[in-house]
Amino acid sequence: MTEPIIRVEDLQVSFFGQGAWQTVVSGVSFDIAPRETLALVGESGSGKSVTALAMMRLLPENKARVAGRVVLGGRDLLAMPEPAMRDVRGNEIAMIFQEPMSSLNPALTIGDQISEVLVQHQRMSFHEARVETLRMLDRVRISAAARRFGEYPHQLSGGMRQRVMIAIALACRPKLLIADEPTTALDVTIQAQILALIEILRAEEDLAVLFITHDMGVVAEIADRTAVMTNGRVVEAGETAAVFRTPREAYTRALLSAVPELGSMHGRVLPARFALVDPETGKKDGVGETVAAPPAAETPLLRVRGLSARFDMSSGLFGRVTGRIHAAENVSFDLFAGETLALVGESGCGKSTSGRAIMRLTGAVSGRVELEGRDVLALKRAHLGFLRRRVQMIFQDPFSSLDPRMQVGAAIAEPMLVHGIASRKHAREKVAELLPRVGLDPAMAGRFPHEFSGGQRQRICIARALSLAPKLIIADEAVSALDMSIKAQVINLMLDLQRDLGLGYLFISHDMAVVERIAHRVAVMYLGEIVEIGPRAAIFENPQHPYTRRLLAAVPIPDPARKGMRQVIDETEVKNPVRPVDYVPPLREWRTVSPGHEVQVFGEECDEEHHP
Structure with a gap:
């Protein structure tokens, strides 16, 4: 059996507030093997991002207590001194966040920001860092890398900025990539490009990936295994196909019932409500009935x-x-x-x-x-x-x-x-x-x-x-x-x-x-x-127009059986709407x-x- 890249054992996180310590993550355990993607899924406030920040030792020490073990290469990260942990961040574990614009320095070019990681962690010269940065820009499919090197974050689209964040994360060839809602703020076509890029890099770089999201469609598309979190606890975990096919917990069934699946309305003329599952009882709320047709009118509103x-x-x-x-x-x-x-x-x-x-x-x-x-x-x-x-x-x-x-x-x-x-x-x-x-x-x-x-x-x-x-x-x-x-x-x-x-x-x-x-x-x-x-x-x-077909092709399908069956992703960016006077x-x-x-x-x- 392949030795896992990282093992999290009984992770506990508490924050100090209102005069007492409040537990926000309790008893979370999982491991991730090389070339494997584990999806940590749940709604806002479930503890997903706090779990990742605790693993990286990025929570403020005076406001947070972290207990348990996070084992990487035989070392417990939670017990390491801070200077040693700084070497782990970026070198062995890298993280990409939801909003690339707030993660990038607007005053520095993207080339300088990628090079800075290489100079700091790999002790490269500025010339060596520039050469490696251009190689990384090519690796994350950013065209015209030499020209982009000198551009600032505001000159790039949201999808390109997220590619830059991935290049920074992978610059030092880490063993584990933590992706915290990396596609939530992106359009569906850009999301598809980023997901495809992460999949390619995972295979080529032997990466282990912890993918944090609330989108079950994305989970089905990218994850080998899934852990479902709510109220700071993992309530269900297993192979992604099994979690989708036979969810054991009412909360998991509730999440899956709320996923809009492209093609589920085939043959229906009118809109239809979601047949939601109650996360406490597991019972369906409604039957997804069709909504009444609008009254016929000759004159538009x-x-x-x-x-x-x-x-x-x-x-x-x-x-x-x-x-x-x-x-x-x-x-x-x-x-x-x-x-x-x-x-x-x-x-x-x-x-x-x-x-x-x-x-x-x-x-x-x-x-x-x-x-x-x-x-x-x-x-x-x-x-x-x-x-x-x-x-x-x-x-x-x-x-x-x-x-x-x-x-x-x-x-x-x-x-x-x-x-x-x-x-x-x-x-x-x-x-x-x-x-x-x-x-x-x-x-x-x-x-x-x-x-x-x-x-x-x-x-x-x-x-x-x-x-x-x-x-x-x-x-x-x-x-x-x-x-x-x-x-x-x-x-x-x-x-x-x-x-x-x-x-x-x-x-x-x-x-x-x-x-x-x-x-x-x-x-x-x-x-x-x-x-x-x-x-x-x-x-x-x-659909008749190529742009309509492109939009539809990029929608993630919440069906693990279709993992890897996506059509070739169109890498074209939307053209600039600025025209001459x-x-x-x-x-x-x-x-x-x-x-x-x-x-x-x-x-x-x-x-x-x-x-x-």
Whole structure:
């Protein structure tokens, strides 16, 4: 039997707070062999990241107590003096974190940051470090390595920054790579590239990998074994295929029931709720019933025609405009009452800009936006109350959307008071009605945002949006930052509210598996333009545009039996949307594939810079 690279035995971690020591990790044990990936999976607060930080001895000694054993090469890391441990970090164990921009020094070039590791740990000269850095940039598939060496982190895309973090981690050829949510902040296509890269490097470098995540789809794709954590304990562990096929614990079954699986909606016309498993009892909550069809209507609730939004790029001493970001270009669609239209694409494609332009939060340079037949782009500022009462927006981060000094009841009541549609007494009564509707106790109205979990805060934001009885809700990545089970609960809530209140949703997202479950129709955006639009089933079962197919091919499938069967990953980066000042967008041609399903014509007759 292969000797494990690392063995963790009965790891215990406690933090000091409120005058006492609080145990946050208890009795965690596992080992990882060479070329093996162990996934440590669980929701936020389960203790996954604390376990990794404790292994690396990165927790503050005056605030944390760590007990147990972490054995690497016959040495207990927890018993080593700090100077010896500094040699282990980077040399024998390396770590990559969730957000590369906050992990990289913005004042240093990426070449200097990789070279610094080699000079510090390998005692290389600066020339030797430069040569090795260029080799590492090639190893992590960063093209034009010599040019990239002198670039700064802000000049790279999110995916490229994460590749730089991997290059730094692997520069000294460590035995163990700890990857702490390395793909959570990335688009699905970039995530697929990073996962494929880690798999290749694991085989080529004989790496052991501890992969920390809350995404069961990623677990199925990359992990040989899986350990499921909750409340600081490992509640289930084993071969990944066995954990997925026959989970023993109710908590594991609950996690798996909340995973949106691409293709699970095949043959269904309408959206469907998640059939969630209760993590305590193991019983199913609902049966995943189909949501009612939207009422037939001849006139759309929202009609968008030719919407364009651009941002000037200035440079030089006098701030001369040298280019423009064509964030949204000639965006057109209809949205009916009781319907969900999903606007999908990668970061920078223009989907959020389109939503903000509809809300008049971002200026539009041209186009027409009709809400109930009224052009909202032509409204004077004094008349924007019409738009604000009928259209509400839910943002990605619920914590930054709420005033931390305001009780949540007051935050929900505030729109009603500002618009003068309710007295303070009536607003309090309305808050008491809205909180149960979004699954919260009315008694919680007196609490502050920091006293709630992320999922509860998003429910509060939904309640606040509902306070004005809107016709349309624009949900801008409203579930992207949530754990899988919380995400599924919020989606079920949104579907229930749509069924009961006839709400229209413009659902902005990059998560294609979630979109497949919630949307009636889908519009795919690329470089500021809609390139394909149609009924959800048509887009997912018969994608026509190469960019749509690329998005779908990158979605992780939560099925370990398909591990290693992924198609070849497209390494192409999304093109830069900055255009010359005098750039005139070409007229696009469209082809009708089936009723309601249209695709922008692509190929040699289209400009090459626009073709993914």
